[in-house]
Amino acid sequence: MGSIVLPHLKTGWHVDQAIMSEEERLVVIRFGQSAQKECMKQDEALYKIAERVKNFAVIYLCDIDEVPDFNAMYELYDVSAVMFFFRNKHMMCDFGTGNNNKMNWVLEDKQELIDIIETIYRGAKKGRGLVISPKDYSTRHRY
Template sequence: MSYLLPHLHSGWAVDQAILAEEERLVLIRFGHDWDETFIYGLFYYFMDEVLSGVAETIKNFAVIYLVDITEVPDFNTMYELYDTSTVMFFFRNKHIIIDLGTGNNNKINWAMKDKQEFVDIVETVYRGARKGRGLVIAPKDYSTKYRY
């Protein structure tokens, strides 16, 4: 499903995408497009399916880009991109931190399966960012105590 979303092929393109958006939230999914898990595994399939599925719904207040971390390794150390897929939020050239209850407030690094749940997160981040908040609290707690 990653072929349905725009890709950024250089560090400069990533910087320009973040800098160019004045009114919308910028979501960037860092990961691998060539990885076998994209086709056969659950992680990429679900995350990219959710991202492409909600792109039309959130287009008025958010834009989604994909970055292959092998092709563009510029941000791997800076954003600690060690996971197979990571979604990060930016607004007006500022990284928006989101408290999901997981301890890692910088990014979403697991597969989201529910499109409406992801739209709710994006709306919450957008509303908080528009108010000037650098830390936004997610509408749902994703800590492990609620996964059982």
């Protein structure tokens, strides 16, 4: 099985193109500070599942220091924030954390990541703009 290298979006234009050009799959973008350890952990987890979700999702990485274009609009202040888009529309997900715009903590559990991406994809296909996460993360511990 050939490994997938997660593409880095180097400019705001590339981010827009990634979001706009995908018609069938969910676009997953990890915005963050690529050099930070927490961000690297998230990238590693996303890299490990990329092959398994490739039929319904495409994953990109974007460094918010390199590409600050969306920082204000999407409130990208976290070391790592994963956002979801479908057919050029921002998909919201209720994780139980009070932030429905993005997943702004590191989730290393591969199966949980796959479940979230799959749930958002299914909701998006049904025309929903907000989906409920398969798991409630409100009691999640911060390290």
